[in-house]
Amino acid sequence: MARTRPVQAASLVFACVVAVWPNGSVLAKEPAPAATSEARENPDPHASDPAGHIVVKGRRWGQAEIAAESVIDENAIDSFSATTIGELLDRMASLIDSRGQSPELLVNGKRITNPAELKDYPKEALARIAVLPKTAAAVYGFEPEKRVVNLELKRKFASWQIQSEVEMPTAGGRRNATLRMGRFIIDGDTRWNIGANVADETELLRSERQVPVQPAAQTLLDALGAGGAGIDPNRYESLFPRSNAQGFNASVTHPVGAFSASANFSAGRRESAQTIGMPVAIVQAPAGEDYGLLAAEEALENRQRSESISTGLSLSGPVEGWQTSLGFRYSVNWAKSARDVGYDVTPLQQRIDDGAEWPLGADQWGNLPLLTDRLASTSEVYNLSLTASRPVADLPAGPMRTSVSLNANRFLTNSSYFDADANQWSGSRSSRYQFDGLVSLSLPVASRGAGVLDEIGDLTATMSGAFRKVTKAKTNYRLSGALDWSPASFVNLRTAYSRENVEPGYEQLFGPRMEIVNRVFDFRRDEYVQVLYRFGGNPDLAGGTAQNLSADLSLMPFGPGSVMFNLGYRRSVTNGGISSLPDLTPVVEAAFPDRIIRDPSGKLVLVDARAIRIASERSQRLTTGLSFRWTEKPPALPSEAEEVSPAFAPWTVTASLTHQWSLQSQTQIRPELAIIDRLEGGGQARHRADFQLNVGRKGLGASASASWNGPAYVLGAGGAIYRYWPSTMFNLGGFIEPGSIFGADGQKKWIDALKLSVDIQNLFDSRKVIESPGRPDGFSRDELDPLGRTIRFTINTSF
Template sequence: MRIFLFLIAASAPAMASAQQAPPTQQPSAAAAAEPVISDEPDIIVEGQRNLPGAVIGDIPPEQQLGPSDIRSYGVSSVADLLTELAPQTQSGVGGPPVVLLNGKRIAGFREIRDIPTEAIARVDILAEEVALKYGFRADQKVVNIVLRRRFGAVTGELTDRIATEGGRNAPQAELDLLKIRNSGRFQLHSEYKSSSALTESERAIAAPVAGGTASAFDQRPFRTLLPFSRELQTNAVYARNFGNVSATFNGAIESSESKGLNGLPGATFLVPATSPFATGGAATSVSGVFDGSSFVPLAQNSRSITGHLGTTLNGAIDGWQWSLTGAYDHVDTRNFSDTGFDATAYQARVAAGDPIANPAGPFARSDLAARFYNSGSSVSNAGKVDALINGSPFSLPAGAVSTSLRLTGETTDLSSRSYRSGLIQSGDISRQRGNAQINIDLPITSRSKGVLAAIGDLSLNGNAAIEQVSDFGTLTTYGYGANWSPVKGVRLIGSVSDQDEAPSAQQLGNPVITTPNVRVFDYVAGTTATATTISGGNPFLTADNRHVDKIGLTLKPFDQTDLTLTANYTRQHTDNPIAGFPTPTAAIEAAFPTRFTRDEAGNLLRIDTRSINYARTESSNLRWGINFSKRLTSKIQKEIEAYRAGTGPNPFAGMSFPGQRRRRDGADDQTPPGGTTPSGARSANAGQAGAPTQAGQGASATPQAGEGPPSEEARGGGRGGLRGFGGRGGGGRGGGGGRLQFAVYHTLHLTDTVLVAAGGPRLDLLHGDAIGQNGGQARNEVEVQAGYTNNGLGARLSGNYMQGTRVNGGTPANPTALDFGSLTTFNLRLFGDLGGRLEWVKAHPFLRGTRVTLSFDNLLNSRQRVTDAMGATPVSFQPDYLDPLGRSIRLSIRKLFF
């Protein structure tokens, strides 16, 4: 916070002397040019508070996307759009954003994830402090999605993704039905996808020699880099108003399965000195692998079924807004892992000196007894009720005070059962949670109200929460912050938060799973080991405490240019943080010796990778970025503008549309439904059949952005009208033509340390230490996005850069250092909204509502390079292990039927 106060003091004189402007919170240039489509006449509202579906409070969006901005991303659903917006919605402390619908809370992301992007009128991206008003923590940005008032379409999409190096393809099919009318909404979405297995033999993985020289063979065909997977899901949403209360009901069911291969089984045999297979007449041990001609590889199977029910109620009482959400989730998961065969009888033959019992093989299936396996299963049931009320209890001279109160109740039950090495273990974790949180915003100064106007707009906020967890006791959270806009286009936000967090029921009670034949780099030995890993829940985890200080600056320097600059400095430290088990360096093994099992020769045999508590983590970073968007005029838009001015022909002449009228002479009326002739154009277009007119108060009866004729809602909701090129309401106004967009975000990690346990060691992830499998923490990370769309065609390029690191993970006696090279990757997506090409639609009407997309993921087939001191790549860090898929091509065909 000292940095925050310094910046305020340093910038106050210059900003206070700047020209003062009324505190109208205007949307971005893109959104202002693209008003929300509704059934009322076309009115462009300049004030943010008055925009339909706006969020609570006085903090304007950092970014605001209109329909053409959304189209420029060339994606299909809300889930896809949020993936594209990830660089803009990432908080300084990480974590996904809070997602709202029409300025209101939702019961869960399933409620909106499958909504087609054509149904979206506006997207607002807001700062973390807005999350407090909705009862969430102040470390998540907020994304508010505003839907069109009318929309209707059936959407089908077929996709296939293949790796350019072969070996894997992933087909996918989706079918969606959505209808929106005013406050009502119904959606039914089904999706199926599968991915074929990718084995080591289908990539450039070095082939280790297995077994003795007489039975050496290639195991790579029996080990998967990526497992086979299959998933089927169906999601249904129904929303409507009951009087003054809006209600949403959501139900979903998902089924998934996967199968991976972990190589062929084997065994280690003790060979006595008297055996004919003893080497040099001395007792020894020999490891044999059971040949693939007689044995099937070790398989690991996983299946799960997930069911979800959710509901959301929103209403108002005497100026106070309230919401009530409820959710119930059921998850049934089962895992089955082969671990080998019983070789006890064969060992007895070797010990007895049987001349045909060669410990190096070959082996017959009759030589071995029962097959060994491990299994695990869990059933989780979770129910949650969440109530929020917000409003203004009183006003101050600078404005109304805003308060929100949130009450949450949750119950979770997790039962698990595992069978491992002949031992059956079962567990049952039941947890009840109750949470109460309050937030308050106090306006201190205001330019519009003349309260200390020279300072600008300044408000303070505070929040506190108390949570009772049945198996952890009382946990607390508190936070406070300031929101200051000294002049128009400049905003500074500072916040402090402190939160206790208990481990989840899954982190505590998931079944124990054993996976054999996992290749792990052993820093102590400086070699790659083939070991058995143990994963699952850890019942000994404790709650953590996280403290975060953050200051953010947002600049919008130009009124007429959609340019946004943001910078965020974040510092956090966490006591007893919960984390996955780190990479097995010498320091980690010294801190957790019971998690490692080695044989007498020091070979790594087993690692327990279940979650742990560190003693403390500390980190700080500076993340800044630029986002620029420019509106482009499309060909069809120019033709429409010329037609409106009376200087050009009707661009829709000769086209036929659903619901089109017939003239008395039997000929098609070439007028897009709902229009006659625009003002000033009748004389220039005399004799043309039905030139369109402007309906209502400036409501355009002609389409924008090459999306075709006007939608039903563009004409004020009249009957018999065209249902738009993007589905009902999918055409409409506000298209705004094409878009040119560019964004770059740079994260500079200043500090990142981990105190593994009380008394040490302390790991510096920026200077030679690591807790992850991909090296230490990169000092610099860069995300870049660029997009162009116009005349129905578009391209988007995204890139990511991560600076290289060095890991010193060995012991003083055996120092081992690995260099993890920098990594730069690019993704390219080309798409064509064929309905936006008017000349194509005239010739082929079925193209209306069709989009074809061709994507290249990891365009340059880049993979991180890891080398040791000799410049060699360790076996477990081969490039195809780090990124098995490599470059892939995805082709998608999507069609809206309406």
Template sequence: MIGQKRHGRLIGCTILLLSGGGAMAQHRQSASADPIVVNGRKQLGETQPLRHFDADELRAMGITSIKDMMERLGAQLKGADGANPVYAINGRRPLDDEEVQSLPFDAIQSFDLLPQEAAAGLGYSPNQPVLNFTTKAKFQGFETMANGQTSTDGGGGSADGRFAATRLRGKTRFTLTATWLRQNELRQDRRSIRPDPSLPFDSVGNVTALGGGEIDPQLSALADNPVTIAAVPRDPAARRELDAYLPGANRPNVTDPGAYRSLQPRQRTMKIAGFFSQPISERTTAALSLSAERQRSWSLQGLGTASLLVPAGNISSPFANDIWLNRYVNEADPLTQSGSIWTLHAGLGFVGAFGGWNWSLRLNHDRKHNQNDSELGFDMAGVQDAIMQGGDAFAPFAADQIGVAIRDRSRSIVTTNDAQLILNGTVLTLPAGPVAVTTTFNAQRSRSDSQSRAFPDADSLLGRSQGGSSLALSIPIASAADNILPFLGRLSADVSGGVNAVSRYGPLYTAHASLIWTPVRRVQLLATLKHAETAPTLDQLGAPRIATPNTPFVDLVSGESLFVTSVFGGNPGLSAEKRRTLTLTANIQPLRTDAFRASLFYEEARLYDQAATLSVLTPAIAAAFPDRFVRDAAGQLTSVDLRPLNLHRERQRTVKASLSFSGPIGPKPAKPPEGQPPKMTYLHASLTPALRLEDRLLLSPGATPLDLLDGDNIVASGGRPRWDVQGDLGLYRNGIGMFVQSVYHSGSRARSPIETADLRFASLGTTALTLYANMEQLWPKAGWAKKLMIDATIRNVANARPQVRDRRGDTPIGQQPAYLDPLGRVVSLRIFKRF
């Protein structure tokens, strides 16, 4: 009874919190007029924004979420080195990502793009730009989104949706969100993919010799050349005659397994999240974040296979020698793989100030439960016994002779608890300005428990404790505005250092030094040196081993593209990674308006013991990691270990430029009615080319260096493209808009003396087109159009797919275009409604 009363009070409070339809309508009408909240702005110091965006401008562009904003303004929001921005809300660091992503766009008054030196004041790494969102003082509303998409080639469709309810009153905020995704399976037979003729398996069968040589000398004599594989005759009455195998000599039967293999799994995802913040004193605010997500997937992995020994004396065999009968087990269901992932998160945070210092405390608990069930094949001992006892080897398999599916069941549970305390303030004031200091203390305890039926020796129970601290200083050196060394303009330095003690890996160090110089207005030059040591994640160390049969793989040692059993999971032997980088950046605003920006960036990076997954086999990889690849007696690759491993050393040099314009064009429009976006023409355009100057990799000590820009590669997609170019163009006017985004990657090469392993990867360019309409602006008097937005998108407009050719001009089986990009062109329709 008491529990029922408590539940009743909780439900009643929730309803009361989300109620108030009349008041909510009133808040909608005065949305643009709401005052803003600038909580904690001092935590960011006196940093001047690089760009200021008004929320009305973004709504005029058809942007409905922070995700939309990142997609459409990405070139302007990223750092010069391509780093994604970090977030701040009202000048403070958010508790977690959910606090940001669940923030309704209508609750945002404006946002500022701040330079990377502002990141240190929030406890972030001081090499990322900061997006600071300023929220409205009062907001209450609901929003829903529904999206559906499908490929124009057919199949692979999906649908997703979102519901969110938010109430915002100053520093008090409550948000409840629910999201879902339903993705359909896409089978291989829906695409133009030819089967692999090198596979010996077929629904009727093929015969091969035990040692990989000729099957029968008499059959070779009839064929006038050695016969190493022969098709089983489709006529059962002819299978006991040797000459019936002559038409199929060295011409095996081939079955297309496309109907039994998924290119894209069926997936179902549901997530519920809530966020609540509330002042608990005059200068302290507490926040609570809770979320739960479940993801389920299911896919077909092809037909089971059987290689059965048929002795020479078997009554159904016309051969003088023992042979292998290679068949698909098409009498049984296809092999399947299924998985489920539960993710739980709880976060508790406090933000406050005392004595001129700002502080924040963040406590998080995360738990991830991952379970997989893979069918690897069937127990064919019953069929083999029947053949050895004189049964017809070529007859269809009896259902009672096929054993149960051989399964690999694996599961892992990863639990993490962490705490972080950040203190930020001013320690002293120099003539050029105050010296800001940020001190961060962190502690974490993690545990990983993984088990696998197929690999019981790899079961692991890992625990990790880590703790550390860091100190960051922002030091002003010169300031023309304050007449301190005015000939230098504005000059400052950011320095930071930290240590993190990780169990098993010992102390790991980070260091950073930046010099930021603004010699004249609208020109900024930056030079940065960074050193970082990072331990591998528990998932990289202890994820359960999962074996997946019938996966396409490229063997550049033999020049074959074939299907193998791939093993995924963690590697407990990984070492910590070290990374040292030098970056030089120039940011220029050549016009009086902030709408146009130009950047030039150079980076030189050295990586030591980086954790990576090798998805291709080359002679260099085979020499460095021979135990990762298994071949059968005939020398054909059968199994590959794709767990992460450490690469000894890599050096990269990159130069990148960025040009962008985003802002209204034409005469300034009249002020719109309250709650309505302005009637204006808005243009967004950007161009971001990147050129890789060098990318050399040493797989292991003493190995020959690989040039990933000139024919060497470690992934199935080829070497690294020398050029990457992205261009965006958006035009928006009075509720109707268009956005075009194009991406280009130059071609690459995988060099080999073997014709079939000497591959060329063609350059690839794709374009996405989005058309949107703000129905409220088009039909302002229609009730149904109120707060309604519709957009339609075509991704990969030209239906372009990766193209791979060997020296003879042929496409390897495992690198057919539809394997590399199963969906191709995708069309989607999204409806967004606010209440």
């Protein structure tokens, strides 16, 4: 035995050298041909080994090549009130990843070009969800930090789905209605779907909430003099815009020999409009005072419209032992916006200055031209992608796997801008290429199952290298590596490190200009305001270097899929490079006087929120998580000959509790400027906790969730302190399928396909509490959160 271990270690080193040696791949073991779906689900009962035991070869239908870390079965899936696969994944995020990040998706064990096409499928199309181990990202060519789940679909499924949804705040004033309809078919390796949706959302005006009139609106009202009597300025400004949207999508996947071909198409359109002020035209009277008149009945508006089309083709299958996927995708987006900025009173003011009779009569104002700033852009993206993965060597501890992912993109952008004050159009065109790639290697070092260095448990090393190149910009390179160690079956420790030279991507450099109205708190004027935010490319960006270190510990003391404890640490250090504009605080405004624009009266009018260059950025955080899943066992049977009744629907309970502790969050814009500490005066809480509970079975279920944010504060001008007290928000939901609960005669009825759901956000109508030196009476409930408690009713049926 003493000699066995050195021999195994030597063979491991020799196999690694052979695998990376030129032409060494000729020694790589070819994967066995996959069993047909029929053989997997209906194995030959006469197949046996020399000892006479029955041998079932091949993987289960839809299973991935890598064994799952945990499996979420159909009973657990049925216990959630989610309707679609996408909604289900959102609700189960904390069970999949303690950080709550969206996972990468496989479908029936394979990577596909556009996994988003499955997110609209009904959750009933799933047989199970397999959460793969953390090493799966490297095996399938995803970013190293991503979790991967495999969606195992049922072999046969067909359904029409119709869903209607209405959401509104209990305080009234706003309503959001959505209608979705789709047809979904799965027939073995063939699947297709077609769907459409429409949505409509009404506007919420300031006059529908108890909020004070803003100083800028009061100035306009004062200019109206006696004509402003009885006018409520809040009626001309909205807290949330009205909008409507329509969408259509279709996709099909079908076998072509040993390959699988897919095609998809989607189109969408969205419009929104937000009232942004009273339609007041102001001139200067001969005595020098401002004099105004309502120039129209309708308020000034900010209007947005976007239309998009996207289509793609892909082909995936085995090529010389590689599992490959080749895809092409084209998308185009047309976006337009128009923002009313006021009325042109220049000719009228000239008449007054020339001595026109004063005061002017209403008929003398005439029809003043409305000044409107306009933006228009067309963005096209052509994408060609290739992914390939396979085992490249059969090592003593298991197969060494590699994956390659390559993308080539062409971006075409044409944008134009009309400045109403200058009465001038300007525009720009951009045509750029972006190439990026990722190469990953998964190397098993020790394995208990294979008897290789089993005294240390299971140990796997993964390495990856990535690049991104944008024309007329420097190339971004990243190298990373990770070790996954399981000294026992219920313990996993993963450590990862990456280093890269950070360079901006296409959108950061050349993205089209966009402008939207955001609601933010202005610390200088001690009020919430509607401000124009500008986004788009910044060609002045420059790169830097970044280092990331992470460590994650997972404990499953009662086996997979029961109780799991997670502990994670992340550290990021960036020197030079790129960052998003920090949240607006007095310190940020002082650091970016050219990005924060105010009018002569001090009113905040524009925030240029494009990406910025920074000197350094540092962050550290610690995350902990506890998750639990339990499913009721079938009742004990008096005889082995009896079977569990198919009507038995077990109860499933899932729960998770996560906590995030921010240890450091600092940015230094330029060496000569002070460090912006988000945790010390920057408004970021050090602690956040989230809880989620779901109890259900097929046909009936309820869920509860809560989020808690710790205290924070912002340093204002002159040493003033704005304190954000701890806040907690609770949510509650539930669903019922009457046919599953009350149906008993066995005959299918329309009620059997009916599902009713209700979700209440912010159950207790709670709000944040801000202690402000300038507002001893505090901020009203509607100023902090105009929506408050909302309730959503959903009706879903299938046939």
